[in-house]
Amino acid sequence: MENSSSQLSIKNIYTKPKITDLELINIIGIRVENKSKTSGLIQYLNKNFPLEARDIDFIKRIKTIGSDTYCVLYPLLNIDDDTDENTNLQRWISNVFQSSDDELLTKENHVFKTILECSDHQQAEKILKLFKIPKYGPKLKYQWKEWNTQYWPLKTVNLYETELQLAKLDPKAELNVNSHDEKSVETCTKLVIDSFEKSKRVSGLFFNPQTKTIVKSSIHDELFLDESKNSFFSPYYSETEGTLSNLGKFKCSLRHCAVVGVDVIAQYCIETIEKLPPNTPSTEIPYLCKGLDLFISHEPCCMCAMALLHSRIRRIYFVHECGNNFGGLINKVNQEYCVHENSKLNHHFDVYQVSLN
Ligand SMILES: [Zn+2]
Numbered sequence: 001m002e003n004s005s006s007q008l009s010i011k012n013i014y015t016k017p018k019i020t021d022l023e024l025i026n027i028i029g030i031r032v033e034n035k036s037k038t039s040g041l042i043q044y045l046n047k048n049f050p051l052e053a054r055d056i057d058f059i060k061r062i063k064t065i066g067s068d069t070y071c072v073l074y075p076l077l078n079i080d081d082d083t084d085e086n087t088n089l090q091r092w093i094s095n096v097f098q099s100s101d102d103e104l105l106t107k108e109n110h111v112f113k114t115i116l117e118c119s120d121h122q123q124a125e126k127i128l129k130l131f132k133i134p135k136y137g138p139k140l141k142y143q144w145k146e147w148n149t150q151y152w153p154l155k156t157v158n159l160y161e162t163e164l165q166l167a168k169l170d171p172k173a174e175l176n177v178n179s180h181d182e183k184s185v186e187t188c189t190k191l192v193i194d195s196f197e198k199s200k201r202v203s204g205l206f207f208n209p210q211t212k213t214i215v216k217s218s219i220h221d222e223l224f225l226d227e228s229k230n231s232f233f234s235p236y237y238s239e240t241e242g243t244l245s246n247l248g249k250f251k252c253s254l255r256h257c258a259v260v261g262v263d264v265i266a267q268y269c270i271e272t273i274e275k276l277p278p279n280t281p282s283t284e285i286p287y288l289c290k291g292l293d294l295f296i297s298h299e300p301c302c303m304c305a306m307a308l309l310h311s312r313i314r315r316i317y318f319v320h321e322c323g324n325n326f327g328g329l330i331n332k333v334n335q336e337y338c339v340h341e342n343s344k345l346n347h348h349f350d351v352y353q354v355s356l357n
Pocket of ligand 1: 256258300301302303304305
């Protein structure tokens with residue numbers, strides 16, 4: 001997931017999906033005696049024992065082992081793990097054949113006897129076999145490859161190459177990871193790092209990836225350093241300085257770098273729109289941060305992240321993680337704002353942590 005050149009490192013910030021580890025269950029397989037009847041058997045089983053009903057519709061019905069073909073019936077649950085598989089299977093078969101009176105058989109067992117076309121359990125034992133299959137379907141391609149070869153043929157639906165794709169349920173997510181304008185990312189990152197080191201204040205700039213230029217306005221320079229001039233409360237600094245208890249010292253607690261930045265962009269949009277000819281198509285009229293990338297020395301807090309979301313930011317690249325649990329983007333235990341990927345919100349964007357080594 002990391003994209004490195006000689007100096008630059010770009011890490012995608014996203015919530016890692018929970019990937020289920022391999023867990024196995026037993027399933028009864030029947031050896032197909034007359035292979036010309038295989039498709040008929042599958043149809044019959046799909047009707048009477050649908051795999052969906054057992055939440056295992058990610059497996060295929062048929063597996064060929066040497067010259068034999070096996071078809072799965074349904075999982076054998078609640079088996080005694082201390083007993084070997086054959087004994088478990090024999091017990092189950094005896095159960096099925098226990099009653100000679102069809103009236104007393106469960107529907108399942110009745111159907112079974114029909115499929116088996118066996119008169120007794122000795123015959124059944126010869127054509128039935130227990131197999132192990134994954135309890136949950138694979139989510140990533142590598143899981144599919146491993147499980148498909150080792151256990152049972154599996155379908156390839158809804159598989160993702162990476163955790164990122166899975167997290168975003170977006171097959172193109174990986175493309176975004178790899179399509180950085182590295183030269184510009186490096187330049188902009190260096191600018192915000194230098195500015196932060198000089199001013200000791202959160203520093204940011206907006207970059208227009210289409211024109212490959214840093215956004216400037218007539219009243220502000222490209223770096224949003226004026227949060228220091230406006231007296232601000234920032235969660236980014238030391239544990240002692242930036243706490244709620246000394247909030248009152250500051251004239252305005254909300255003038256964080258990103259918020260100041262959005263103001264600058266709004267001003268920039270007004271200036272640009274004033275210069276546009278009257279019948280400019282709406283698609284060419286700028287709207288706040290739409291289409292722009294923010295480079296910022298620190299991870300925006302949740303307030304700033306929401307302000308950026310509302311202003312339709314395209315991407316955020318930040319250098320330092322936000323301290324004191326104020327960060328709005330990185331997924332942490334007990335603090336899961338992850339504003340950029342919240343499915344309940346109406347705009348989503350990609351976030352990267354960058355470093356220059
Ligand atoms: Zn903030």
